[in-house]
Amino acid sequence: MVKILGISGSPRKSGTEFALKEALKAAEEVAGVSTTFVTLRGKRIEFCLHCDRCIREEKLYCPAHEDDAMKELYLLFAEADAYILASPVYQMNMSGQMLTFLNRLRPLWPLIKDGLLKTRVGGAIVVGGTRHGGCEPALLAINNFYNCFGIIAVTGGHEAYCGGTVWSQDRLAEGVKEDEVGLKTVRVMGRRVAEVASLIATGKQARGGN
Ligand SMILES: Cc1cc2nc3c(=O)[nH]c(=O)nc-3n(C[C@H](O)[C@H](O)[C@H](O)COP(=O)(O)O)c2cc1C
Structure with missing residues (x-):
């Protein structure tokens, strides 16, 4: 199975979660794809302190904040084949919740260094309250x-x-439900993430796993 991890960076059970679930539904239409939905809502995630203990001690988790919600998220992130990150637009950017989560992925540096993420794919979703209120800069981020x-x-x-x-x-x-045009972009992107991840999985299998 190709595993897609969807993460919502909204503090609310609302538009961003709805849009992400639509993308995951579209992804699951591709044969051999499974999805996991995770929300950062209500999770305690501390800021990265840039103490670099994770790097020095070669830990795949953060030794400075061992007891916050990141503990379970490192493993989920490390084991997925593909990602869909969804965020509300805050000040023309992703939400602070999403950015803090992404900053805290620093302990996964060994995976990057060893090239283990180079065949993984990721898609992005943003949900803005204002038309032309910064969706594109947030997607770019x-x-x-x-x-x-x-x-x-x-x-x-x-x-x-x-x-x-x-x-x-x-x-x-x-x-969000009323924005049919926007929801189409979400579904198209979700399906494409699944298709590309699945093609990569087939290619890796043909090459003996790498
Ligand atoms: C702190 C803050 C900043 C925001 N900044 C923007 C913005 O720059 N552009 C925009 O279009 N909407 C902005 N919004 C509105 C949210 O993006 C919008 O309501 C979104 O649909 C919320 O997603 P949710 O329903 O998942 O919570 C902001 C909301 C908050 C709370």
């Missing part, structure tokens, strides 16, 4: 995270240039 980690950023191609882009009109999940 998420796709730049993939670039930093050596993960291949997958978008929706000509149907969703930078990824899934939804306009909620600040009306929670109800507003």
